[in-house]
Amino acid sequence: MTQLHPVGIAGTGLCVPSRRVTNDDLAKVMDTNDEWITQRTGIRERRWIEDDRNCSDLATDAARQALEASGLGPEDLDMIVLGTVSGDCVFPSVACQVQENLGAKNAAAFDVNAACTGFLTALHTAQAFIASGTARNVLAIGTEALSRIVDKTDRGSAIIFGDGAGAAVLRRHEDCGRGEILKTHLGSDGSGHDLIILPMGGSAHFHNMPSYDPSKHFIQLKGREVYRFAVNKMAEMIRWAMDGLDPDEVCCIVPHQVNQRIIEGALERLDVDEEKVVVNIDRYGNTSAGSVPIALHEANERGLLIPGKYVVLVAFGAGLNWGATLIRW
Ligand code: UT7
Secondary structure, three states, rough: OOOOOOOEEEEEEOOOOEEEEHHHHHOOOOOHHHHHHHHEEEEEHHHHEEOOHHHHHHHHHHHHHHHHHHHOHHHHEEEEEEEOOOOOOOOOOOOHHHHHHHHHOOOOOEEOOOOOHHHHHHHHHHHHHOOOOOOHHHHHHHHEEHHHHHOOOOOOOOOOEEEEEEEEEEHHHHHOOEEEEEEEEEEEOHEEEEEOOOOOOOOOOOOOOOOHHHHHOEEEEEEHHHHHHHHHHHHHEEEEEEEEHHHHHEEEEEEEEOHHHHHHHHHHHHOHHHHEEOOOOHHHHHHHHHHHHHHHHHHHHHOOOOOOOOEEEEEOOOOOOEEEEEEOO
16 A cells, blocks of 8 residues: 555553453353363453443443553544444444544544454554545554353354454554554455354344344354364465564564464464464453454553564454554554
8 A cells, every 4th residue: 555644553452341251150051161162262261241331332441541542632533443243233333432432523433344353454444544644643443242242052152252342543653653554454255254144133134034033143153164264364464464574573463362273273384483472362262353452452561562673463254354464663
């Protein structure tokens, strides 16, 4: 992409619910156990949203933290782009609710629907608006309340997913002097659209249709098929992001927290130091659009993002969609 204005990340933030759900908790309500979940996924616990909160609340708290870190106020924002598949309503957008919650009255606000690639899609959209000179300060968010849309008796899906949100404030690089986004790639393959799907709530599936099926209110996941795609795509995207770079100059790789074994499977195909790969799936599970920005913020807090070194973000998920971003921190 030709960039009139190089773009930087001025601040990051996260919000995860306080309610912890361990593997043992799940084993009380479905036929599973801690050993299976830990060995097959790396997940030990996940967070589920409190009964009195919604997806937009998580997004708002993450956004407030990112704004504070950036030194900007809500009225400085001229756009909010938000990735989610578990928004408060089918419409209007969660981004508009966040705009109202923040008091970001000068910001246009809209959602993008790219599942686990939601944050990278929001980030790339934000970057494009700033790079072209159309916007100056943009908030990119990934947020999910997936526990509200999984069948809590389905051991094939409920064990994986968790709730949480992450956010980043993007500005012209000349305005913030850090986190310069050097390149981003997004891709899609709609032939895999039924591998991870939530049919109900869309207009093709409705309550009084002859073939109404209540299970269609929940995420339907063909995990084994996604597994193969995910290992290959994660390796391919990291290779793309690091092409031409000295691996020693890369300080951090932030992958979508899909499954510990998928991350390890991808790394086996690459010449990458495992220590540089941020993994928090043991504590949060797979938070879809929340996953990459939560891990990015934690890496930021832990001082793993070293000024002048490269950071790689990589994600993939329902659609199928995928993406990667290379940043010079
Ligand atoms: O972010 C994008 C969305 N995420 C994904 O799409 C996830 C990608 N896929 C995965 O992470 C893995 O495929 C899963 C974690 C979903 C499943 O792991 P797996 O190693 O692919 O297991 P499997 O589905 O091949 O099942 C193996 C066995 C089966 O039993 P049999 O047929 O071998 O007797 C399952 O019935 O494990 C059984 N099983 C379980 N057992 C205990 C499946 N889920 C569970 C469970 N607890 N939760």
